[in-house]
Amino acid sequence: MKNINEHPPVKFGKTGVLVINLGTPDSTSWxxxxxxxxxFLSDRRVIEVPxxxxxxxxxxxxxxxxxxxxxKAYKKIWMKDENISPLLxxxxxxxxxxxxxxxxxxxxxxxxxxxxNPSIKSKIMKLHNQGCENLVILPLxxxxxxATTATVCDEVYRTLMKxxxxxxxxIIPHYESDPLYIDALVNxxxxxxxxxxxxxxxxLASYHGIPKKYFDKGDPYHCYCHKTTRLISEKFxxxxxxxxxxxxxGPQKWLEPYTDKTLESLPSEGKKNVLTICxxxxxxxxxxxxxxxIEGKDSFLNSGGENFDMVPCLNDNDDHILxxxxxxxxxx
Numbered sequence: 001m002k003n004i005n006e007h008p009p010v011k012f013g014k015t016g017v018l019v020i021n022l023g024t025p026d027s028t029s030w031x032x033x034x035x036x037x038x039x040f041l042s043d044r045r046v047i048e049v050p051x052x053x054x055x056x057x058x059x060x061x062x063x064x065x066x067x068x069x070x071x072k073a074y075k076k077i078w079m080k081d082e083n084i085s086p087l088l089x090x091x092x093x094x095x096x097x098x099x100x101x102x103x104x105x106x107x108x109x110x111x112x113x114x115x116x117n118p119s120i121k122s123k124i125m126k127l128h129n130q131g132c133e134n135l136v137i138l139p140l141x142x143x144x145x146x147a148t149t150a151t152v153c154d155e156v157y158r159t160l161m162k163x164x165x166x167x168x169x170x171i172i173p174h175y176e177s178d179p180l181y182i183d184a185l186v187n188x189x190x191x192x193x194x195x196x197x198x199x200x201x202x203x204l205a206s207y208h209g210i211p212k213k214y215f216d217k218g219d220p221y222h223c224y225c226h227k228t229t230r231l232i233s234e235k236f237x238x239x240x241x242x243x244x245x246x247x248x249x250g251p252q253k254w255l256e257p258y259t260d261k262t263l264e265s266l267p268s269e270g271k272k273n274v275l276t277i278c279x280x281x282x283x284x285x286x287x288x289x290x291x292x293x294i295e296g297k298d299s300f301l302n303s304g305g306e307n308f309d310m311v312p313c314l315n316d317n318d319d320h321i322l323x324x325x326x327x328x329x330x331x332x
Contacts, residue, residue, distance in 0.1 A: 011131030014106045016167070017328055018123055019095045020152050021140045021283060023115030024085040028074045033067040040115045045151040048214065070286075077289040088113070090283035091140070093316040094324060101325045107332065108132060114152050121159045128163060135167040136331045138324065140282040142181060143224035144174035145210055170331040176224040180323040182231045184314050185279055189236055192275065192311045200275040200307075202240050204262065205229045206292060207280040209245035209254040222255055228279050239275075246278075246296075247287050263296050267304030274300060277311040282320075284313045 025036035041047055041058055049057075074085065082089055095111035102109055108130055112123040127135065137156055141148040153171055160166050175181050189203070207225040215222050229243045246259035259276075266274055276296065278288045293310045300308045314320035 014131045015134040016127030016132030017109045019111040021091040023113035073290045087285035090315045137171045143176045145221035184319040198307045201271040204276045206259040212253045263300040273307040
């Protein structure tokens with residue numbers, strides 16, 4: 001029998017907190033964009049199409065043509081000074097600022113991306129090697145959807161399956177109605193309205209869409225989005241809020257009303273001054289900065305609109321960091 005003193009050294013006694021966002025390509029190059037899209041669009045929770053058929057469509061058509069279009073979008077919003085995407089920058093800052101609240105030696109805060117780098121697997125293994133016996137996961141998706149929160153859980157579970165000494169695990173659930181979250185959104189609206197020199201006729205709350213068939217199968221995402229808008233309206237009643245859904249992909253029907261079609265039609269309905277907010281995105285990214293603030297604005301103004309702007313995502317705002325800290329504290 002081996003002497004107990006011969007046991008390999010093992011670090012222990014720490015808690016790891018992992019803040020996880022969707023992901024981003026490593027650069028705006030065609031190859032990095034293609035690599036990112038392949039990982040993202042190969043997730044069977046994201047694309048619920050028979051795998052054999054989808055792999056043909058993905059590899060023969062989408063991955064040969066879409067990277068060029070996506071690269072153009074990323075180049076418009078890429079942070080050249082940092083040489084990273086805004087989503088990666090703000091997620092990193094969120095983790096850094098959250099970490100400043102947890103100064104105990106036994107708590108380590110880090111961040112990861114569901115797709116791309118840094119990967120969930122690499123960061124869980126890093127925390128494990130640092131002696132984290134407890135793991136707290138915070139998916140940065142306020143409104144739960146199988147294609148977002150659930151796929152983060154899938155990847156966490158896959159990683160833990162390969163660890164001999166598994167940590168305890170807590171996954172922080174959706175927080176679409178948390179008072180601190182709603183207050184942070186209302187604060188961001190008030191701040192933006194003070195900055196602009198015109199009054200909005202309407203505020204468009206634009207959320208990322210999902211295929212309608214996912215909703216029909218029981219995904220609660222649609223309800224959570226409307227709940228968030230309703231709670232914002234209860235504290236911000238001076239201007240009408242309307243829920244829409246953006247970023248649809250492919251020919252199938254998605255959640256409606258569509259953000260882009262709504263922006264095209266609003267001027268003809270007398271709504272010529274529109275402010276948008278994207279409550280479902282925890283950090284500004286290509287979907288908010290390029291799709292809404294650039295393409296959406298152009299579409300609205302070309303359709304007869306007069307004034308258009310977007311409320312920045314909560315990003316690393318102080319009240320957003322307080323919300324995230326509060327969510328984490330409940331699970332430690």
